Amino acid sequence: MLNSLFKNSVKKTLAFITTYLALVNNTNAYTYSRNAIKYTDKELNNPYIGWLHCATTIDLNDYPNYDCNYISTFTGIKNLKPGLQYLGVRLAEFRNKDISDVALTALRNLLEEYRKHKKVDPTLQIILRFYYDGSNNYKADSSFKPIRIKKGNKKRSESASSDSDSNDNEYSEFKQVDNGELYLTFDDYKYFKEEYDPNILDEINKSFNSTITDIGVEEDEGNVTEKKEKEEIPKIEYYDSNGKLQTIELNDGNDTLDDLKITKKDYQKLKSNAKYNNERYFNEHNKLSLNNKEMKDYENNAIFINDNIINNVINNHYEKRGNRQYDSEFYKNATVSQYKNTRPIAKELFVLNLDDNVHKLCIRQFNPGHAKVYDENKRKIVNAGENHKESSDYYFAKYKTPEIEPDLTTILSHINQLSDIVYEYKDLIYIYQGAFVGTYGEMRGSEHLKIDELSLIIHALNELIDPSIFLSVRTPAFYRGLKDTFYANKNSYYNFDYSLFEKRMSLYNDGLFYNDDDYGTYKSKKVSDENKLDKNNYLKKYREKEVSFQNSLCLNVPNGGEAVYFNKTKAIQSNEY
Incomplete structure (x- = not known):
């Protein structure tokens, strides 16, 4: 199935692969070295290190000019504080169909606003996440009222x-x-x-097709220039x-x-x-x-x-x-x-x-x-x-969440659709978090997390998301499960680049400081059997071993996430980790 997806998109992505192959070879330029620790109370403008105190989320739909949260987000980008930004994009509207051109136009316009703001703030970089369920999808009856x-x-x-x-x-x-x-x-x-451009999709596609012709790539009337x-x-x-x-x-x-x-x-x-x-x-x-x-x-x-x-x-x-x-x-x-x-x-x-x-x-x-x-x-x-x-x-x-998330084929199709836009704005996007699945995109509560499906999703992201952009998964257990699967079955995944996977795959811990297992990031101390697999058949380890694993892995790739305040514990306990 995935082979067919990639083969069908070969001509569409041929210009990217031939022209920007050097990016793959240069991905290891994103490495870290230990520096001396310096303490300061000044604002951190380095987009790769520091605290991010807010997040922006939007819904993609067919009516951006009636989605007033989207409009507010669009207009607020010009007033953002410097540095790293988080953008979460919900896709529940398209859980049973392709993402429409109207919705893709809205996403391009939003990213174009970020690009404008980057001229004011050169440190601007985006943590990007696509997902379907924001835990805000309430059921409606036949009269459209909530049940x-x-x-x-x-x-x-x-x-x-x-x-x-x-x-x-x-x-x-x-x-x-x-x-x-x-x-x-x-x-x-x-x-x-004044600023929203309803034709931005056509303009960029026209520019892309012109680029294909200029570099001498053979055009295919049925794939490259097909008009919807x-x-x-x-x-x-x-x-x-x-x-x-x-x-x-x-x-x-x-x-x-x-x-x-x-x-x-x-x-x-x-x-x-x-x-x-x-x-x-x-x-x-x-x-x-x-x-x-x-x-x-x-x-x-x-x-x-x-x-x-x-x-x-x-x-x-x-x-x-x-x-x-x-x-x-x-x-x-x-x-x-x-x-x-x-x-x-x-x-x-x-x-x-x-x-x-x-x-x-x-x-x-x-x-x-x-x-x-x-x-x-x-x-x-x-x-x-x-x-x-x-x-x-x-x-x-x-x-x-499983009621809102689409089947695997639709998820892969959405990755294919969105990858072109992500490519256009790769200079803004520092890292892509997650795998399109899970509540809030946090890789939990989904039926697509077992290795046979998750590996196909990550393979698609590794293949279609520009190699200059980091990828990340929620836990070290996911990382190890994917790495072992890809290494042992290299020939089973069409055109899989294992070297690129190792250079770019990182972690995001969305349960930092909550408790001893960081909200399920690590194996809970309540589980006495260290070798017991979790419900999705991944092997989590206790905190001490996972921290050691992260210290080694994240010398070369980022380690991000969210800090969680647990207000049910005593103050003295909250400082334990």
Whole structure:
């Protein structure tokens, strides 16, 4: 399967392989030598060493101009602090299909903003991660509303789907979703409209094809210069206040609330819920956190939408006949018939009150937090139950990571699609973290982690991601399992470059300082058998041995990750490691 993937892309990547082969040979230029330790309280501008205090995450979708978190991220790049940056890109929207040109255009535009900022900050480098599940994908019913489940009806097997539980019971909840839309201003949106280039994909592809011709590589009309059929303008659908299915075309003509032709009641609903787009209603994980009364009000006024089925119907599942316009009954019947075969995610239409009294129309995933309330004295969200006798009697059903992640073939196809963009911006990207899988991309909670599938994913990354970019896996156990597999089966992996793998593969520890096993990075002391394999058949070792392993490996490749604060331990214990 992977052989076929690579063979089909040979002509497309031939120019890269022939022109930039020297990069492979020079990858070992990225090495480290021990220097004297110097203490300073000055800001660290070295992008390779130091602390990174924030992370940026976005969703790729077919409506970047309605994704107000994306717009906020786009406009905020010019104000970034110097040095290393983290960019997490969620792909849940494309879990069952190719990534659209609209979404790829959005990614290119975002990276182009980073390139502009690099002229101001030459030290800028990006830690890049693609993944599907950000633990924020809530289930929707046939009317597009989030599914409620009474806590008394909660089954043991469903516990991982609740908002109060993570997808893996040994892990807690983290701040992995941005709410940049809360801070979007009129000037920000104006900047986005001026700078966003909807044709950037065509321009870069045209430049690439010109480069192929210039260096004398034979063109193949069917592969290099193939033109895609123009994609349809995306649409959303929702049930209005009268229970009728309505459709909105996501174009510039429906950019603000006043542009929409909707009922007065729906208009008032959107305006009423706008008050909740305030940081006082979001918890420390950037999730909407309301008390029971507020949540009831919010749900009554929310307009939940379907943005997936309708576009699949238009673009993929039904034959197009010229410019035929399908009526609402067609959409309704098609939607109902396909709902059985999809995993719809709860999304909502909402408005932001920008400066100059502009009500910007936006779309986001419904992302509720725990039952929390705002404490006026503390001026922050607090746990319901600390000083307040209030808790919810229901929770919202959430998909587990395996329900959101696609099959292996789709993952490999997405790697192939994204590799061209990563190549274009290789000067900005220092390291790629992970393997496209796992909750938050942290290589846990996924069904693609066993060596037979993970090795194919890593092989694709090693083959298609530019050799000047480091790769990394979550634990030393993953590293050893992959290295041993590739070494023992070199001929089983098409065109595999084992030398390149050794030069670039590194680690990222996303559980630094949490406890003695760094949140599952190492074997827990509770496991008495040192040779016992974990659930994915990898051999983790105790902390002392893994630290020694890392000290040796990471003289030549980076070692990164996230520090985790464990607030349930005593202060004296927190300094133990």
